[in-house]
Amino acid sequence: MKTWIKNLLYILPALVLFSACNPEIDVPAPVAGSADFSNYIAVGNSLTAGYSDGGLYADGQMQSYPYLIAQQMNEITMSEFRQPDIPGNGSGYLYVSALDLTGAVPDVTFGQYQADQNWLDQLDGSFNNLGVPGIRVKDITFHGYGSSPQVNPYFYRMLGGKSSIMSYLELVQESQPTFFTSWLGNNDVLGYASTGGAAGIAGAPGTGLGGLTDPDTEFKPSYDALVGALTANNAKGVVITIPDITLAPFFTTVSWNDAVLDASTAGLANQFYAAGIDTAVEAKVQDAVIQLTVTQTAVSQSVIPSVAQGTVYQQAYQAAYQQAIAAGATPVDAANIATATADAYVASPEGIAAITGLEAGLNAELQNHLRGIHTNHSALEPVYAVIDNELATNVALQTGIAQGINDLTLAYENDLLPAEQKAALDAAISQGTQQQIVALKAAGIYPVFKEGPNGFVIYVPVTASNPLGIRQMVAGEYVLLTALLDGELDGLAALQPKADKYILTTDEVQNIQEYTEDFNNIIRSYASSPNIAVFESNDVLEDVNKGIFIDGVALNGDFLTGGAFSLDGVHLTPRGYSLVANSIIKTINDNFNATLSPVNINNYRAVVLP
């Protein structure tokens, strides 16, 4: 064969290689803009560390958002991004051990991977990912925060070969970033929120979760120091605000009114609460009715006649006295005249009629008066004041009433009363009980269940207006995921009153939101620096909660199936973290003229199913 044919046989495969293996598309290369990514330091808490499923473990750590961002920075500036590598299962973490999706409601069973036996080993050297699970802004200046695994095991791990009383701030100062991200502050509200506010507001540095950090005296000075340390060498970076934690599935999975009942269960629940509450209310009403009856009788029999007579006498006396003085009599004479006139008056038919009339008037309003119900008897107020004074000071009267209450209670409860009197008491007790129940129900204190969704019942402090110490939840309040995980919502247990630690009440929610806003305003104040960009993390969380769709992947805020949140309901899945990484990358690009490429969301997993 001729040589050019032979040559052709070589040329053809060569063309194959150049043409068919790689069609070239001209893709712009990413640039750093005004940023310097040669030493990227990520400051933060569990979210920064890559904490997921209730633990920090190797697989989660390798998909932390700072690590993902660092990979993209590596396309521009190659440099090692060192994390405090945690072995295997790390601190241990949750997994779904069984899941039945065939029923109306998913039936989930969780398992716990045991911690790696070496996870608490200290690591030497410096790190780029300084995410420390659990750390609050108020903890960063605390010397001894990493002194032992008992204080903060994650910070302890980072201090290999370093002073055990090194503070987090000092570690940040050592890191000398050229670029940084900072996402701290979540735990300054999360501890309070995730325990239903049960720990109260207080919580000293280094004491772990619980309490709220004071914005002015604790948060701001520490945050100022932190940003000062990060920007000491004119580094650029992103500070990240705290999202509204109540958007996480830890708070949204169970709604305040998720006690969804059919008609018959609602009836049973009502019977259950009625059995306890009605008896208690009735006992209280019985006591009150008997006390009222006895007091009314005693006052009517032994106080009102004398008070009525005295009142009529006084009125006659005063009238005669004033008349005599007006006619020119001396006070002594006038007194004598008045005494005689009053004596005569009370013995006269008119006087007796006046006394009887007053007695009747007083008796008519007596019950209302004793029950504190003030109707239209203002003219008689001074007279009732005399009666009240008697009741308050007349020991014999008090003793008599006490004895009377005792006697009547015994007689009533042992069924020794004449039929008519018993019937009257029964009627009064029954009516009083019903009135009380209606009032408690109207106030949301006495639980009422109906077919469909119902507010859960929670324990609250006993007060004068809430004698039962329970109430039904209202819109705007949150049931924590821990209630679900602790079995508090299983079957009929769901109808039992819930402890405070499972609940965020309206007041607590308000606290969380106010403190979060205060902290965020401090964080946002750094936006005035040209070197610092602010990333509003809540925007991402809100997008997720609305439900978004990226690259073939649907993400929403649902627990277990939503894709973004891990099994602890607060921390993210790798897929959720990749979303955060992309949002931060966008912030970096927008603020520093960089063109970092985003990561592919669907390269990162959601919750792993069994």
Add this chain to the structure above:
Amino acid sequence: MKKLLTVCLLFAFTGYTSFGSGYQVLLQGNRITGMGNLGVMMYNDASSLFFNPGAMGFMDHNSVLIGGNPIFASNTYWNSETENSNYVVNSDNPMGTPFHAYAVWGPGESKFKFGIGAFTPFGSGVNWGNTWDGRDLLNELTLRAIQIQPTASFKINDKISIGAGLDLTIGSVKLMKSILQDGRASDGSYSEGSVTLDGEATMSYGYNIGVFYKPSDKLDIGLSYRSEVTMKLEDGSAEFEVPEALLPFFPEGNTFNAELPLPSVISVGLGYHVSEKLTLGTQFDLVGWGAYKSLDFDFKNNTPLLDDTSSPRNYEDSWVLHLGGEYLLNTKIQLRAGFYYDKTPVQDGYMTAETPDNNRMGFTGGLGYSFGEHIQLDLSFLYIYSAQREQTVQQAIAAGTYNPSEGSRDVMPGTYKLNALIPGFSIAYKF
């Protein structure tokens, strides 16, 4: 260089890549391929059985011809629709192996010619792998259609000949994609789910008719029509690899039905013998891609998580324009060259990962060698160039193939590019 070649071959070994527009495969004879795929007005080649049964009547010999074309093709995708993304992926397409075989025979001086041919007019093979960003849409697709065509041609007189064939069509489709939900294995590791749809088509029938007209010694005119055939996949296997918790929704032994149209082609062509040595020609094809409205999978067992699917394609009819020629260097060697322009049937917004198609330009060259009277060898090469094509999010939304608010997508917005190089050979025994 040799090592690199091996790597390339390893990455591309079985199945097919489409290289006509859509999933049409225009490789049915390497004499023809070398001339820019001018076929309808060519004669005296056994491949007329495919290109124009009418021209078969003008064959002055009997012939058995076989040939094939290894296809080296690659697709590239760039996620240009995501701001600042430099995500690029190349497909590792299997090497396509379309073939053709013809036997044409006429009794003595009869005006009849009879023939039978087997060829692969449609097919596609693309493998994006199971880690790329669009793996929920497609990992890998292998589509094959094979037609067997008994044919008869009748030469009415010295100027005109007609012919017709019956196309017995079989084929298969295998499609794999990922399910973006990780499941845990017993050792604690996790991996994504996947689905494999694998079905054989039942026999379906079409026809191929043509007329060849030679008004003068200088001029050849051909006209042919190949009918549309619908490939029907019945009871194909639908295998799902999913986490155990999802198994109730993806029962084992599920099957699917689907249909895929193989579009009609009308071709008209003109050949002109400039001299005894040089022939030039042109051809125009109209391809009835408008028949491809949607790709529907009808599963036997539907569950709350497994609906039947319907993915819009809305191809439009397309056309191909060919130019080419053949030069007889001497009695043994024929040189050929050609060009064709192949308009894509895929409209904006409907460009899928299976056929990330664009208008294509084919540059061809060929060499024929006659080993004496009986043996003819034809070599060809074809280089296909396709400019990169951007499919925007807005186009996909407008087409209804991408719905960011409802969370569905049939296509990946982004920029695609394809090229291919296809050598080929045919060898004929004439008698």
